[in-house]
Amino acid sequence: xxxxxxxxxxxxxxxxxxxxxxxxxxxxxxxxxxxxxxxxxxxxxxxxxxxxxxxxxxxxxxxxxxxxxxxxxxxxxxxxxxxxxxxxxxxxxxxxxxxxxxxxxxxxxxxxxxxxx
Amino acid sequence: xxxxxxxxxxxxxxxxxxxxxxxxxxxxxxxxxxxxxxxxxxxxxxxxxxxxxxxxxxxxxxxxxxxxxxxxxxxxxxxxxxxxxxxxxxxxxxxxxxxxxxxxxxxxxxxxxxxxxxxxxxxxxxxxxxxxxxxxxxxxxxxxxxxxxxxxxxxxxxxxxxxxxxxxxxxxxxxxxxxxxxxxxxxxxxxxxxxxxxxxxxxxxxxxxxxxxxxxxxxxxxxxxxxxxxxxxxxxxxxxxxxxxxxxxxxxxxxxxxxxxxxxxxxxxxxxxxxxxxxxxxxxxxxxxxxxxxxxxxxxxxxxxxxxxxxxxxxxxxxxxxxxxxxxxxxxxxxxxxxxxxxxxxxxxxxxxxxxxxxxxxxxxxxxxxxxxxxxxxxxxxxxxxxxxxxxxxxxxxxxxxxxxxxxxxxxxxxxxxxxxxxxxxxxxxxxxxxxxxxxxxxxxxxxxxxxxxxxxxxxxxxxxxxxxxxxxxxxxxxxxxxxxxxxxxxxxxxxxxxxxxxxxxxxxxxxxxxxxxxxxxxxxxxxxxxxxxxxxxxxxxxxxxxxxxxxxxxxxxxxxxxxxxxxxxxxxxxxxxxxxxxxxxxxxxxxxxxxxxxxxxxxxxxxxxxxxxxxxxxxxxxxxxxxxxxxxxxxxxxxxxxxxxxxxxxxxxxxxxxxxxxxxxxxxx
Numbered sequence: 001x002x003x004x005x006x007x008x009x010x011x012x013x014x015x016x017x018x019x020x021x022x023x024x025x026x027x028x029x030x031x032x033x034x035x036x037x038x039x040x041x042x043x044x045x046x047x048x049x050x051x052x053x054x055x056x057x058x059x060x061x062x063x064x065x066x067x068x069x070x071x072x073x074x075x076x077x078x079x080x081x082x083x084x085x086x087x088x089x090x091x092x093x094x095x096x097x098x099x100x101x102x103x104x105x106x107x108x109x110x111x112x113x114x115x116x117x
Numbered sequence: 118x119x120x121x122x123x124x125x126x127x128x129x130x131x132x133x134x135x136x137x138x139x140x141x142x143x144x145x146x147x148x149x150x151x152x153x154x155x156x157x158x159x160x161x162x163x164x165x166x167x168x169x170x171x172x173x174x175x176x177x178x179x180x181x182x183x184x185x186x187x188x189x190x191x192x193x194x195x196x197x198x199x200x201x202x203x204x205x206x207x208x209x210x211x212x213x214x215x216x217x218x219x220x221x222x223x224x225x226x227x228x229x230x231x232x233x234x235x236x237x238x239x240x241x242x243x244x245x246x247x248x249x250x251x252x253x254x255x256x257x258x259x260x261x262x263x264x265x266x267x268x269x270x271x272x273x274x275x276x277x278x279x280x281x282x283x284x285x286x287x288x289x290x291x292x293x294x295x296x297x298x299x300x301x302x303x304x305x306x307x308x309x310x311x312x313x314x315x316x317x318x319x320x321x322x323x324x325x326x327x328x329x330x331x332x333x334x335x336x337x338x339x340x341x342x343x344x345x346x347x348x349x350x351x352x353x354x355x356x357x358x359x360x361x362x363x364x365x366x367x368x369x370x371x372x373x374x375x376x377x378x379x380x381x382x383x384x385x386x387x388x389x390x391x392x393x394x395x396x397x398x399x400x401x402x403x404x405x406x407x408x409x410x411x412x413x414x415x416x417x418x419x420x421x422x423x424x425x426x427x428x429x430x431x432x433x434x435x436x437x438x439x440x441x442x443x444x445x446x447x448x449x450x451x452x453x454x455x456x457x458x459x460x461x462x463x464x465x466x467x468x469x470x471x472x473x474x475x476x477x478x479x480x481x482x483x484x485x486x487x488x489x490x491x492x493x494x495x496x497x498x499x500x501x502x503x504x505x506x507x508x509x510x511x512x513x514x515x516x517x518x519x520x521x522x523x524x525x526x527x528x529x530x531x532x533x534x535x536x537x538x539x540x541x542x543x544x545x546x547x548x549x550x551x552x553x554x555x556x557x558x559x560x561x562x563x564x565x566x567x568x569x570x571x572x573x574x575x576x577x578x579x580x581x582x583x584x585x586x587x588x589x590x591x592x593x594x595x596x597x598x599x600x601x602x603x604x605x606x607x608x609x610x611x612x613x614x615x616x617x618x619x620x621x622x623x624x625x626x627x628x629x630x631x632x633x634x635x636x637x638x639x640x641x642x643x644x645x646x647x648x649x650x651x652x653x654x655x656x657x658x659x660x661x662x663x664x665x666x667x668x669x670x671x672x673x674x675x676x677x678x679x680x681x682x683x684x685x686x687x688x689x690x691x692x693x694x695x696x697x698x699x700x701x702x703x704x705x706x707x708x709x710x711x712x713x714x715x716x717x718x719x720x721x722x723x724x725x726x727x728x729x730x731x732x733x734x735x736x737x738x739x740x741x742x743x744x745x746x747x748x749x750x751x752x753x754x755x756x757x758x759x760x761x762x763x764x765x766x767x768x769x770x771x772x773x774x775x776x777x778x779x780x781x782x783x784x785x786x787x
Contacts (some may be wrong), residue, residue, distance in 0.1 A: 010164045011409075012130045016123065016171060055163045082167050084182075086321060089294050093301050099353065100298065102290050104170040112353035 002114075003029045005047035007038040007064065008080060009056040013103075017051060017080075020107045026114065035059025039067050042075075049117060050077045052097070054088045062091055069096045076117045080105075127172050128223055129409070134161045135215045136474060142208045143480050151191070151201050158208065159188040165215070176232035177218050180211050183239040190243060200246065207239055209481075277338050278368035281349055281360040282331040289354040292327040293317040299352060300334065306348060307338040311375045335363075335371050412507065415467055422457075422464045423750030427769055429457055430747060436772065461748075469504035469652075472550050472559075475514050476501040479521050479548055486525050492544055494529055496521075499549035505557050509650055512630050513559065516623040520561045520646050521546060523620070528565030528644055538641065540564065556632075557652055562645040568638040573598050596636035600624035631765075633782075659749045659768065661776060662727065662740035664709045665716040668776040669740065670749055670768055675781040677728040677735060679743065684722055697726065697737055704728065707784055708739040712763070717741055729781040736784045751778060 004026050008014045018028045030045045032038040034056040042050065050068065052061040061079065068075055079092045079100040089100050099113050138161050145151040151158075166181035184207060196204065214235060218228040283299065285292045296317050300310055313333040314323045338345045342362065349360040363371065433450045476498050483496040505513070529535075529544035536542060547562040570592065577583040577598040583590060599620050627634055632650035659670035687695050687706060695706040706726070710717030718724070718741045727738045749768030763783030768776045 009160070010130060010168055012123075012126050012168045013164075013171070015126055019123075055160050057157070057160060082163060083170070083290055086291060086294055089291065090297065090318060093294070093298050098302065100294070103167040104173070109353060112351065115351060116353060 001025055001027045002048040003027050003045070004049045004051065005030045005032065005038070005041055005045055006051050007032045007035070007041075007056070007061065008051070008053040009033050010053070013053065013080070017110070020110050021114075023107070024111055024114075033057075035061060035064030035067070038064040039071075042068050042071065048076060049114065050075065051080055051101075052077050052092075053080050054082075054085060054092070062088060062095065065092055065095050065097055078113055078117070124172065124222065127168055128219055131165055131168055131177075131215070132219055134165055135212055135219065137161060138208065139212050139481060140474075140477050142205055142212065143477055143484070145201075146205050146484065147480075149198060149201060151196070151204060155188055155191050159185060159192070162188065162211075174218070174222075174228050176230060177215060177228065179236050180214055180232045180239075183236050183243070184208065184211050187239055187243050187246075190246060194246065203242060207235075207242065209485075210235055275339055275341070276365075277340070277342050277345055278336075278363040278365060279338070279345055279361065280333070280335045280363055280368075280371060281358050282333045283349075283352070283358045284331045284356045285328055286354050286356045287328075289328070290324075292324040292332070293321060294324075295354055296323075296327055296332045299332075303334070303336065303348065306340045306344055307336040309372075310334065310336040311372065313375065335368065335375060337368060410467075415464075415507075419464055419468060420750075422461050425457060426461060426748055427750060429453060430770075431772065434772070465506075466504075468507045470507050470510050471502045471504050472510065472513075473501045475510055475517065476548060476550075478514060479517060482518055482521060483525065483546065486522065490526060492525065492529055492531055493542060494525055494544040494546060497545060497547045499547065500551045503550040503552060503557060505550075505650065506652060509557070509630055509652075512626050513648070513650070516626045516648070517548075517559070517561070519620065519623050521548070524561060524563040524565065524644065528563040528567075530566050534566075552652070553649075556649050559648045559650070560645060562643060564643040567640040567642055567644055568596055568599070568636070570595055570638075570640070577601075592638075593636065596638060597634075599636070600634065657749055657751055657768075657778065658746070659776075659778065660727075660746055661744035661770075662709075662725075662738075663742045663744050664713075664740050665718060667713075667715055668744060668770060668774060669709065670747075670776045670778045671727065671729060671738075671781070672778070673746065675729045675731060677730045679725055679727040681723075682726055699728070699737075702735075704735050704737045706737045706739060710739075710741075713761075729779075729784070731781040731785055734785050736781065738779075738784070749776065749778065 002025060004021055006014050006017050006028055008017070008031075014031050018031075021028055026049070029047055030041045032041045036059045038050070038052065038059075038061075041047075052065055054061040056064075065077055065079070068077065073096070075096075077092075077097045079089060079097045080103060081089045081092075081100050082103050092100065098117055101110060101113055138158060141154045141158055141161075145154045162181045162185040166178050166185055169175075169178035169181060187204065187207065191204065214230060214232060218230050221228050221230070283296070285295065289295060294317075296312070300312055300317075303310055311334070314320075314326055317323045317327070317332075346360065349358055352358070429450075433454070438446070480496055480498070483494055487494055524546050525544075529546070530538075530540075532542055535544065545564045547560070549562075550557060550559045552558075571587070574583065574587045574590070574595050577595070580601075582598055582601060583595070587595070600623065601621055624634060627648055627650065630650050632648055635647040635649070636644065637647075638644040657670070658673040660673050660676055662669045662671065682697060687697055688703070689695055695708075696703045697706055698704075708717075709715075724739055724741050725743055727740060727743075728735050729738060747770070749770070751766045751768060761777075763779050763781075764777045765780040765783075766778045768778055770776050
């Protein structure tokens with residue numbers, strides 16, 4: 001079982017991802033609603049994979065990613081981005097995110113991306 | 118009701134976001150400045166877009182997307198006042214669109230509204246705006262350096278050369294960014310990565326090229342062949358690829374070919390730059406400490422606590438204990454009662470919701486109407502944080518809306534008239550809420566022309582609602598006539614009010630909440646409509662009375678006094694109506710046994726008179742005995758039970774008996 005931390009300010013997105021991941025060998029160990037919570041949760045849970053939304057209140061996904069990368073440079077972070085959010089996705093990739101998923105996404109795509117991490 | 122849990126969640130969250138959005142817009146409109154709200158509105162639109170796209174609700178997503186674009190742009194430009202107004206209008210249009218569509222979904226209808234017109238007008242506005250005053254932040258142009266690789270190429274035996282053309286799936290989106298990701302990750306296992314097209318980072322158009330012609334990569338790796346091969350298998354969003362290993366010669370040839378076109382070896386170097394998303398957020402920002410709970414669960418909990426109250430009294434007032442000396446038991450039961458009381462309060466408070474949202478909605482209505490009826494009106498809110506039961510919130514919205522619309526349409530005069538009678542140009546409507554005892558009072562007060570008493574009376578007389586002369590009625594009674602169905606003194610009908618429907622709906626809604634309405638008005642000065650609603654309907658502090666074998670429960674709030682009187686103090690009027698004079702005022706008497714045609718005690722000379730009050734009217738009820746005070750859980754009347762005058766519901770008593778809960782107002786109409 002891979003342990004996953006889901007970071008998204010939309011409850012809907014969190015539960016959607018959770019429902020999807022539950023079907024395969026992933027265990028959602030934590031959820032965070034913003035970057036600050038994400039960092040805290042990451043420190044506490046040490047998940048294998050983090051899914052990270054980009055736009056969130058308090059602290060966005062890019063900043064949280066930078067912080068988490070500092071804690072663990074080889075962390076596997078998958079950005080969850082909206083269509084057309086090129087600039088931020090590129091930023092994230094350069095900072096060290098492993099891949100990204102564009103909303104709206106399907107189950108297959110999530111697993112494809114996760115399998116390649 | 119929606120049963121798909123995903124849809125339910127979507128509707129719940131999007132609904133909340135739309136409400137939040139509306140609040141933000143109203144706030145920014147009132148101060149004519151949107152700068153503080155930009156970030157939050159942007160984020161909300163972003164979330165709505167994401168969620169909606171996920172649910173395949175394209176039109177909702179599109180609208181949110183356009184507004185998001187608009188606000189993304191607003192982050193960098195300063196708006197003129199005129200533009201702010203337009204931006205806020207767009208937001209309200211979007212909010213309305215969302216609401217309509219969400220409403221459809223909630224009722225299991227397809228969200229089929231077209232967003233084209235709205236989207237188009239936002240697009241036009243945005244391009245207008247961009248043409249006028251676009252100031253791009255310098256940091257927006259990210260720099261990516263293409264520089265010669267400084268990796269030392271070693272001619273090791275383990276070296277593998279390879280090439281691969283990747284073809285993306287049709288709906289992959291952002292192919293250039295995906296290609297970049299692939300190259301970026303590939304560099305963990307390979308060196309000297311060359312690729313075509315090479316300007317994937319700077320040039321968004323490469324996405325199309327890649328989709329059509331594929332993305333070509335040439336590189337070499339020190340890792341084993343299987344690792345390299347593994348990397349290229351099952352890449353997400355890749356439809357197919359033609360991965361192949363190359364000989365060193367082939368590789369060098371290709372490299373020359375490629376570098377002939379590009380001047381240098383292309384290696385994407387990561388430039389650490391300040392993220393453009395730098396936010397000056399306080400690290401100690403408050404964490405959200407709320408959870409959302411299904412209302413049904415809260416209702417269930419409420420019900421259970423109610424049952425617990427009953428069960429408690431079943432135990433403590435158990436027949437088997439009567440006459441026993443149980444000091445320890447009494448102590449323990451007192452403790453139990455204390456805890457249960459507290460629990461009841463807490464559970465009740467869980468259901469309590471501030472009126473803020475409802476009041477904000479009214480601001481919105483005033484705002485919309487202001488433009489359409491051409492009157493300038495200011496809505497002053499007071500006590501919007503007053504908390505009331507969730508049921509109340511749900512039912513109070515419509516009545517309030519009607520009252521406010523009426524006030525704007527009929528109450529407040531037009532500008533000319535206002536000035537001519539020496540009033541301020543801007544009309545005032547006050548909407549206030551406060552707790553009074555176990556009730557909440559919501560008041561709508563306008564400074565308009567007031568109600569026309571004579572006209573209302575004429576109309577009521579004409580309709581046969583009032584039969585005496587005008588002097589025979591109090592102002593209250595006459596004003597109350599406007600609550601009747603089909604009652605409108607307004608000759609012309611406007612879009613918003615004046616059809617005579619409305620006030621009767623208001624009255625019905627308020628009644629169903631166990632509340633009452635009081636109308637006061639002064640010609641030329643304005644009208645004040647007060648709505649009095651009990652805080653909760655579920656549990657009543659009741660006084661139990663026995664009539665023969667039956668137990669009745671009266672809400673304690675409605676009891677004024679109770680006394681024992683001799684039978685000869687009862688006087689009869691010519692129609693045979695019994696009355697008792699109390700402190701100089703005659704009060705009609707109702708013997709519950711006769712009223713409900715039940716068997717009372719044979720000797721009722723020891724009975725008790727209970728004076729109940731409703732709307733300043735008093736009635737005496739005659740029962741055999743007062744049993745005692747108890748909190749009861751109100752069970753409403755089932756549909757299959759015929760309405761009985763004066764009975765609002767039932768309660769289960771501690772000993773398992775059923776008691777009828779009386780509603781004093783039911784006895785007033787005689």
